[in-house]
Amino acid sequence: MSDPRTSGLIEGASGDWEIVIGLEIHAQVISQAKLFSGAATRFGAEPNSQVSLVDAAMPGMLPVINRECIRQAVRTGLALGAQINKYSVFDRKNYFYADLPQGYQISQYKQPIVGPGFVTIDLEDGTSKDIGIERLHLEQDAGKSMHDQHPDLTFVDLNRSGIALMEIVSKPDLSSPAEAGAYLKKIRTIVRYIGSCDGNMEQGSMRADVNVSVRRPGEGLGTRCEIKNVNSVRFVMQAIVYEASRQVDVLEAGGTIALETRLFDPQQGETRPMRSKEEAHDYRYFPDPDLLPLEFDDEFIAAARASLPELPDLKKARFEADFGLSPYNAEVLTAERQSADFYEELLEELAKLSGKPAKEVATRAANWVIGDLFGHLNKAAVAIADSPVSAARGAELLQLVDDGTLSGRMAKDVFEEMFASGRSASEIVAEKGLRQVSDSGELETIIDRVLADNPTQLEQYRAGKDKVLGFFVGQVMKATAGKANPKVVNELLAKKLKG
Ligand code: ADP
Ligand code: MG
Numbered sequence: 001m002s003d004p005r006t007s008g009l010i011e012g013a014s015g016d017w018e019i020v021i022g023l024e025i026h027a028q029v030i031s032q033a034k035l036f037s038g039a040a041t042r043f044g045a046e047p048n049s050q051v052s053l054v055d056a057a058m059p060g061m062l063p064v065i066n067r068e069c070i071r072q073a074v075r076t077g078l079a080l081g082a083q084i085n086k087y088s089v090f091d092r093k094n095y096f097y098a099d100l101p102q103g104y105q106i107s108q109y110k111q112p113i114v115g116p117g118f119v120t121i122d123l124e125d126g127t128s129k130d131i132g133i134e135r136l137h138l139e140q141d142a143g144k145s146m147h148d149q150h151p152d153l154t155f156v157d158l159n160r161s162g163i164a165l166m167e168i169v170s171k172p173d174l175s176s177p178a179e180a181g182a183y184l185k186k187i188r189t190i191v192r193y194i195g196s197c198d199g200n201m202e203q204g205s206m207r208a209d210v211n212v213s214v215r216r217p218g219e220g221l222g223t224r225c226e227i228k229n230v231n232s233v234r235f236v237m238q239a240i241v242y243e244a245s246r247q248v249d250v251l252e253a254g255g256t257i258a259l260e261t262r263l264f265d266p267q268q269g270e271t272r273p274m275r276s277k278e279e280a281h282d283y284r285y286f287p288d289p290d291l292l293p294l295e296f297d298d299e300f301i302a303a304a305r306a307s308l309p310e311l312p313d314l315k316k317a318r319f320e321a322d323f324g325l326s327p328y329n330a331e332v333l334t335a336e337r338q339s340a341d342f343y344e345e346l347l348e349e350l351a352k353l354s355g356k357p358a359k360e361v362a363t364r365a366a367n368w369v370i371g372d373l374f375g376h377l378n379k380a381a382v383a384i385a386d387s388p389v390s391a392a393r394g395a396e397l398l399q400l401v402d403d404g405t406l407s408g409r410m411a412k413d414v415f416e417e418m419f420a421s422g423r424s425a426s427e428i429v430a431e432k433g434l435r436q437v438s439d440s441g442e443l444e445t446i447i448d449r450v451l452a453d454n455p456t457q458l459e460q461y462r463a464g465k466d467k468v469l470g471f472f473v474g475q476v477m478k479a480t481a482g483k484a485n486p487k488v489v490n491e492l493l494a495k496k497l498k499g
Pocket of ligand 2: 024
């Protein structure tokens with residue numbers, strides 16, 4: 001049976017079902033102030049310490065649009081290859097909730113700031129797929145109800161009230177949990193590249209509403225359920241698997257799917273009903289009379305476009321073309337802008353030190369960054385921007401391998417120490433007198449001794465037991481305290497044993 005996580009197919013008793021997914025991603029805009037007020041937006045502040053009279057919905061307060069939030073939404077739209085609407089409208093979406101003092105959320109409905117676009121996702125089997133974006137609109141976030149502060153009271157923190165959110169709505173183009181995960185990661189990569197959202201899902205600055213339905217292959221769309229506020233890539237994928245299987249069970253038992261909103265419980269790994277889906281007209285959307293429609297000129301859009309950095313897809317393509325990297329390496333190195341910058345700096349330094357063209361040293365450098373450096377950074381939970389080993393020092397280490405001073409094995413140990421102490425490779429090499437022994441005269445003497453000391457193994461080798469070669473290499477390495485150049489040892493041994 002195929003794995004529904006990657007295939008998007010669920011095998012029911014009466015045949016296969018396809019999973020159909022659409023995501024609504026809420027991404028908090030990076031800005032100093034809220035969407036319609038001057039209150040601060042810092043995460044983790046004392047409850048209700050960042051609330052202006054506008055955010056608390058005091059009578060008579062008027063919203064004033066924050067230009068920076070608009071600019072960030074436009075930049076994001078451009079990065080999603082989407083249409084920028086030069087005319088858009090803010091609407092009131094009316095509903096009652098304790099954490100929404102206005103009694104309505106200011107959002108955009110019929111005329112959003114950004115129209116259709118698409119992003120390309122790369123899948124594990126090496127193929128890629130374009131996922132349609134329906135729209136991106138701006139809206140205010142609500143406050144937060146706190147149920148854990150008092151035994152029988154709920155408290156409300158309005159710090160989040162009024163913070164700008166971009167809601168990025170995908171078309172129902174995602175056909176498996178893996179695609180949904182890749183899409184979410186891609187959106188996160190893009191907003192982080194351009195600095196419009198920090199993408200921190202643990203802190204809630206990015207979260208997804210996950211719409212799931214199932215259908216028979218070739219049939220039209222089935223009825224969906226919407227799973228609210230899922231806050232990690234892993235949970236999104238788990239929620240889809242659970243929800244799609246649940247729907248298949250209901251349908252195969254002859255039931256029907258009710259259009260409803262559900263919650264994902266990560267502890268139980270299941271979704272549970274929250275409320276039946278309000279019809280859109282229940283919100284009584286209407287244009288906010290306190291806000292004028294947004295209108296931009298081409299200049300504003302051009303300036304936003306000019307402020308964009310090289311985007312991840314282009315960077316990845318350039319890394320493959322210019323440096324000859326594998327698609328996998330290029331993908332990993334460009335997933336975060338800081339990683340890509342680190343890699344490019346390393347490559348530049350290494351090319352300088354070695355005098356070789358970047359392309360010749362690029363793959364080795366990539367393997368080192370992805371294997372050694374990322375491995376250590378992950379284990380220590382340190383961001384690449386705070387790496388104790390700089391790009392220049394990484395290049396120095398790699399060059400010491402390249403010029404034969406260090407073996408690969410020795411370089412790993414030296415790196416370990418660089419990472420722990422922050423010292424440079426040359427310092428460590430000098431202090432410990434580390435130098436790989438490549439001199440064949442010196443090594444031959446040692447090899448002769450090893451062979452003489454181990455007559456039994458020598459006999460075994462001569463009797464055809466090729467594997468004993470590894471034993472001899474090990475003995476030579478031991479005799480030189482790991483400093484022998486393994487390549488030279490192998491060559492010399494092969495020659496000696498033949499003779
Ligand atoms: P709402 O605002 O009520 O949530 P939208 O029309 O904005 O409704 O759609 C929300 C999301 O649901 C979109 O991402 C869309 O792709 C997705 N979606 C729509 N129909 C389906 C379906 N049958 N199965 C899965 N996802 C769907
Ligand atoms: Mg929705």
